[in-house]
Amino acid sequence: MKFLGLGSREMMVASIFGVVGGVIASVTERVDAVVTGGNATPLGFVNTYTWLLVSAVLFGPTGAVITTEVQAFLGLVTAANPLSWLWPFVNFIFAVVVGSVSVLISRFNRHIAINAKLVLMSISCAILDIPLTYLVVVTILGLPFIFYLMALPVYIILQLVPSTIISYVILKAIFRSRILSTT
Secondary structure, three states: OEEOOEEHHHHHHHHHHHHHHHHHHHHHHHHHHHHHOOOOOHHHHHHHHHHHHHHHHHHHHHHHHHHHHHHHHHHHHHOOOOOOOOHHHHHHHHHHHHHHHHHHHHHHOOOOOHHHHHHHHHHHHHHHHHHHHHHHHHHHOOOOHHHHHHHHHHHHHHHHHHHHHHHHHHHHHHHHHOOOOOO
């Protein structure tokens, strides 16, 4: 039986990715809150978008939404940082867009290398960072526009470099181990 294109096994794995991301976030986002006073979440950002990319590659938008929403729910329950209430909404937008980009890339070029696919997906995240970083920094936190201008390059670089590299390493380990193969 499939739900929104995913079987029960895929939904379970996407949920597990969300739990793993949520457990890691319970530490990284607390470190972020201590270091930045709750005004930035660079470690939490890298963690979330690493698992988002992994899930989107493997399961498309539905899996990415499951992963990010499970992680966001755990952040809410554990009060991982002062902005935990916001992440379910922001992560949903990223998951739908990046998961859809993954599906479109696969439809247009089935033989694309995983690293090239991840870079294209990560670029779509970086493009989304432009309005969503503004939303968080200026609209939600009420910080001056200059803070947005300072934060945006940081988040774009965090998206394009560590999240993409860590996602690549995780995906290569998953593919090599054949842990998701049906046989």
